Amino acid sequence: MQLAMTVFSVVLGVTIVLAIFGILIDRSAASDERNEGR
Amino acid sequence: MDPTHLHLLLNHVPTVGFGIGIALFALSLGTRSHHLKQASLVVFVIVALMSIPTYATGNAAQNLLQERGEVSDGTTEAMVTLTLIETHEGAAFLALGLMELTGALSWLALWQLRRRANISTGMSGGILLLSLVTMALMANAANIGGMINHPEIRGAEEVTTFAGHLGRTVGDYVRDTPWTWIAAETLHFVGLSMLVGVILLIDLRMLGFMPQLPFKALDRLLPWAMLGFALNVFTGMLFFAAAFGQYTNNPAFFWKLVFVLLAGFNTLYFTFDDTWAMEPGRDAPALSKAAAVGAMFFWVGVMYWGSMLPFIGNAF
Numbered sequence: 336m337q338l339a340m341t342v343f344s345v346v347l348g349v350t351i352v353l354a355i356f357g358i359l360i361d362r363s364a365a366s367d368e369r370n371e372g373r
Numbered sequence: 374m375d376p377t378h379l380h381l382l383l384n385h386v387p388t389v390g391f392g393i394g395i396a397l398f399a400l401s402l403g404t405r406s407h408h409l410k411q412a413s414l415v416v417f418v419i420v421a422l423m424s425i426p427t428y429a430t431g432n433a434a435q436n437l438l439q440e441r442g443e444v445s446d447g448t449t450e451a452m453v454t455l456t457l458i459e460t461h462e463g464a465a466f467l468a469l470g471l472m473e474l475t476g477a478l479s480w481l482a483l484w485q486l487r488r489r490a491n492i493s494t495g496m497s498g499g500i501l502l503l504s505l506v507t508m509a510l511m512a513n514a515a516n517i518g519g520m521i522n523h524p525e526i527r528g529a530e531e532v533t534t535f536a537g538h539l540g541r542t543v544g545d546y547v548r549d550t551p552w553t554w555i556a557a558e559t560l561h562f563v564g565l566s567m568l569v570g571v572i573l574l575i576d577l578r579m580l581g582f583m584p585q586l587p588f589k590a591l592d593r594l595l596p597w598a599m600l601g602f603a604l605n606v607f608t609g610m611l612f613f614a615a616a617f618g619q620y621t622n623n624p625a626f627f628w629k630l631v632f633v634l635l636a637g638f639n640t641l642y643f644t645f646d647d648t649w650a651m652e653p654g655r656d657a658p659a660l661s662k663a664a665a666v667g668a669m670f671f672w673v674g675v676m677y678w679g680s681m682l683p684f685i686g687n688a689f
Contacts, residue, residue, distance in 0.1 A: 338552055345556040350563055353600050360481065360596040367489050368589075 376433030376621060381522070383427040387472065388508075388515045390420040395504050402497060411486060414479040415641065417504065421476020422637040425606065426630050428469045429613060431462065431518070433621035453521050460532055461521060463539035464514035466614065470607070471507040477603045478503065483644050484595060510536075544614030554615065557608040564608065567601030569672050572640075579648065579657045579665035587653035598640075616688075623686030629678035636671035639664060 397413035400406070435458050438444050445452035478500050482492045513534060520527045547553045571594045578586050613620055620626040648661045657665070682688035 338555070341552040342556045342559060345552065346559045346563065349556075349560055349604070353563075353567075353604060357597050357600055361593060363485075364488065364593050364596075367485075371489070 375437075376430040376627070377437050380427065380430035380434045383423060383430060384515065384518060386423045387420055387427055387468070387511045390416060390423065391472070391504065391508050391511060394420060395501075395508055398501060398504065402501070407486070407491070410492075411483065414483045414486070414500075417479035417500070418476050418483065418641055419638075421472050421479070422634055424469055424472045424476075425633065428465055428610075429617075429620065429626075429630060431465060432613075432617040435462070436618065436621050454531075456538075457517070457521060457527075457532060459538040459541050460534060461514060461517040462541065463536040464510065464517055464534050466540035466543065466610070467536045468507060468510035468514045469610065471503065471510060473603065473606050473610075475500065475503045475507050477599060480599055480641075480644065481596060484599075487644065487649065488592070540614050543611065544617070547611050547615035553611065557611045561605055561608045561612075564601040564604035565676070568598045568605065569601075569676070571595065571598035571601070572668055572672055575643070576665040576669050579661050581656060581662075584654050584656070588649050588651050588657075592649045595644075602637075602640075619686070619688040620682075623682060623688055625678045625681040625684075625686040626688070629675060629682070632671050632674035632678055636668065636675055639668045639671055643668070 394413050394416035397409055397416060401409035401413055435444075438453060438458070439455075443452060444455050444458065478496070482496055482500060485492050485496070517532055517534070520532065547557065574594065575591050577583065578588065578591055642664055646661050646664070648657045651657070
């Protein structure tokens with residue numbers, strides 16, 4: 336059970352970090368598109 | 374040609390290729406040339422891709438030397454020591470990690486360059502700094518690698534670097550602690566889902582499905598695919614370091630690497646594809662459709678050969 340919790344925590348942690356990177360890149364792209372539209 | 378020959382052939386690519394990339398990138402910053410910057414970033418991405426088989430074939434060369442009994446325990450000066458090989462492996466492991474990071478950032482910069490006039494000063498500075506550090510680490514790894522093959526430059530003293538035997542340290546840790554392999558395996562599937570999910574959606578749109586979907590909207594998904602690919606490269610490095618013996622003479626692994634490279638070059642082509650600028654409802658050109666079919670074939674190939682590791686080869 337402890338092994339499953341450790342693996343789950345690590346996978347969740349890395350996935351959240353990855354998602355934050357993805358969101359930051361997407362927000363930057365959205366900002367570029369807004370600037371392009373002006 | 375066996376993996377050992379491949380290693381001897383490929384091991385010049387990371388240092389020479391990256392050197393060319395850095396020179397072009399520095400020149401592009403000095404001359405403010407958009408095309409030079411693009412060219413240098415493409416070189417960084419290509420070298421980062423080619424560094425993967427360069428690293429993997431290195432362990433195959435080690436296996437061969439050990440099988441032939443040409444690796445000594447350090448008591449005979451004329452022979453290569455396991456310590457020297459593992460020092461080379463450790464330096465290469467660290468350099469490969471940073472090389473892949475530079476490659477991923479370079480791809481992101483290429484993607485941004487297609488969408489706007491220039492990349493930010495922070496991004497340019499980050500790539501320059503990272504590439505210089507990577508170059509220094511890769512040159513150090515190459516220098517130690519040269520000592521393995523050339524006894525004439527091998528000194529009597531033991532060679533050490535601050536990376537130590539990093540490849541073995543990481544590999545042994547992954548092998549000996551149960552959670553790391555399982556977590557890396559799960560993350561490998563997370564990365565695969567992100568990568569193939571986005572690529573398949575883009576390929577289907579290129580082939581004419583869902584014509585109402587604008588290419589510009591799909592373009593925003595590409596960095597998610599790159600994040601998935603980066604995750605898979607790093608988790609893949611952990612598997613390889615932990616149990617390289619089950620990969621180096623495994624034909625399924627060889628073909629998986631071939632398909633990874635083909636799929637990587639295909640993705641690089643798509644980064645420059647003109648279709649991204651097309652209006653919604655328009656049909657993609659024939660060349661883009663052909664590239665989309667190629668992408669599906671290559672990524673399914675990567676998954677197929679990955680799944681075949683235990684069945685065709687000797688993995689697990």
